[in-house]
Amino acid sequence: MKTTILAALIGSTMLTAAWAADVPEGTTLAEDQTYTYRVLDEYDSLDPQMLEGVESSTVVRDLFEGLYNMDAKGELVPGVATSHDVSDDNLVYTFHLRDTAKWSDGKPVTANDFVYAWKRAVDPELASPYAWYMELMSIAGAAEIIAGEADKDTLGVKAVDDNTLEVTLSKPLPYFADMVAHATTFPSPSWAIEAHGKEWTRPENIVGNGAYILTEHVPKERLVRERNTRYWDNEHTVLDKVVALVIGDENQALTRYKAGELDKTDIPAGQYPALKDELPDEAYAVPRLCNYYFSFNLSDTGLEAFKDVRVRKALSMAIDRKVIVDAVLKGGQFPAYNFTPEATAGFELPEIDYAGMTQAERDAEALRLMEEAGYGKGGKPLEFAYLYNTSDSHKQIAIVATQMWKQKLGVNATLENQEWKVFLENRGNQNFDMARGAWCGDYNEASTFLDLLASSSGYNDAKYSNDRVDELLTEAKTSHDTTPLYTEIEQIVAEDMPVIPVYHYSVNMMLKPDLKGWPMDNVMQKMYSKDMYKVAE
Structure with a gap:
């Protein structure tokens, strides 16, 4: 067996404090250790196996703990597991769990709790929106169970004993260990x-094994979690309380931040430069492993016009991405002409033909393609609805894009906004013409983005299907050199244009200077409240 010890050299001292709040010697902590921040909308779920949103995952990382966590640089560090072994054929992973991990009701956390959760995640009866992720992990039997062809008890996961979890893969996966930091595997x-x-995640019912417990949840208003004194590393947790306030209006949230009601909030589109001048120690723009795109509905319910690749490419080329990032967002975002962000570990940005054009050249080609397809100026009218979840930033981007389509191509697009849960349901069921899409990496490898374009992906909202893309994605799972495979995928997608890449993210946020420990160097921006603390002013 090949033994893997996380962070390369984890000693006994690191095992007790290295990934909890790292408070420098001599620091004077604030008396009130309450962290309050703003979220845009209500959470889709607090059930690890049922959530799908970024904000839901943030809360669940506080309430539950998986095998591994991430540190401030995005590196894996122990969670419930302290290490793992890998068999010589790279098909069997054996995780060793700490015997001090407990649930908030005092029960010990055992390997069987992971077995139960993972079988839950693939069970068609639960219909987890992230079941496909378990299949991507190459866990033996996952694909067959999800397809309804096998019983969930055939999943390749078992408890050897209370503190030993054994996972069998259907094929080697080089980044398997990175994937177990995701909430679905908690x-x-x-x-x-x-x-x-279904009521088990209510404050009065929930049992978690994370650093915090849920003490209050008023839907669409506030969610409060407080220190879990039974958490195995509670001694090194500093923040006592974390409060999330649902504030739909970004400008109202900024006003409340300036009034001292919030420790963190998002910066409204276009306001980063001014806020950086006004509050240089509080305004931040850091790269984040996320993309922003528009999905065409290519299913049978989609528009006939969108079945024509010339129309799709014309709409993509007509978008001036530099205007969106430089004049609308103004927060260090990056124009996107391919799907995977350049910041992704090991990913080499491929050459995409239209990315090398000037915007004037793209506009001319867009008009030519649209006319050739028989739509737009001088042709059949093209009208469609663009669906997005309610947000000032999303609205501004939508307005700018639709104006570009109108002015350049004679296309009329109407805007339809919906609150988060309704939006997710309609987008997932292809109840749209074109819809906003965004994805933040579940782990730091290009497949976390490109797998969304697989025919079988649960988040392939466009219902795009290309046999060669599927073949390349499968090959990449075991390849030692994925660069040519990912390059070909990106080039095929640019030719097929099932989605329109718009930009790659930068986190634009206001953060009070007395709040310390935010993972600025982690491009995935996976934060854990237990790693933060507030200093005395």
């Missing part, structure tokens, strides 16, 4: 779920 308390059903 353990779940079977007794709480069986006792309370």
Whole structure:
């Protein structure tokens, strides 16, 4: 067996404090250790196996803990597991769990809690929106179970004993260990779920194993979590309380931030430069491993015009991405002409033909393609609805894009905004013509983005299907050199244009200077409240 010890050299001292709040010696901590921040909308779920949103994952990382966590630089560090072994054929992973991990009700966290959760995630009866992720992990039997062709108990995961979890893969996956930091793989308390059903995540019912417990949840208003004194590393947790306030209006949230009601909020589109001048120690713009795109509905319910690749490419080329990032967002975002962000580890930005054109050349080609397809100016009218979830920034981007299509191509697009849960349901069921899409990497490897374009992906909202793309994605899972494979995928996608890449993210946020420990150097921006603290002013 090949033994893998996380962070290369983890000693006994690191095992107790290295990934909790790292408070420098001599620091005077604030008396009130309450962190309050703004979220845009209500959470889709607080169930690890049912959530799908970024903000939901942030909360669940506080309430639950998986096998591994991430440190401030995005490197894996121990969570419930302290290390793992890998068999010589790279098909069997054996995780060694700490015997001090406990649930918030005092029960020990065991390997069986992970087995239960992982079988839950692939069970068609639960219909987890992230079931496909478990299949991507190459866990033996996952694909067959999700397809309804096998029983969930055939999943390649078992508890050797209370503190040993064994996972068998269907094929080697070089980045498998990175994937177990994702919320879908977190353990779940079977007794709480069986006792309370869908209500098990309510404050009065929930049982977690994270650094915090849920003490209050008023939907569409506020969510509060407080220190879990039974958490194995509670001694090194500093923040006592974390409060998330749902504030739909970004400008109102900024006003409340300036009034001292919030420790963190998002910067409204276009306001970063001015806020950086006004509050240089509080305004931040840092790269984030996320993309922003528009999805065409290519399913049978989609518009006939969108079945024509010339129309799709014309709409993509007519978008001046530099205007969107430099004049609308103004926060260090990067124009996107391919799907995967350049900041992704090991990814080499491929050559995409239209990326090398000037915007004037793209506009001319867009007009030619649209006329050739028989739509737009001088042709059949093209009208469609663009669906997005309610947000000032999303609205501004939508307005600018639709104006470009109108002025350059004679296309009429109407805007339709919906609150988060309704938006997710309609987008997932292809109840749209074109819809906003965005993806933040679940792990730092290009497949976390490109797998969304696989025919079988649960988040392939465009319902795009290309046999060669599927073949390349499968090959990349075991390849030692993925660069040519990912390059070909990106070039095929640029030719097919099932989605329109718009930009790659930068996190634009206001952060109070007394809040320390934010993971600025982690491009995935996976934060854990247990790693933060507030200093005395």
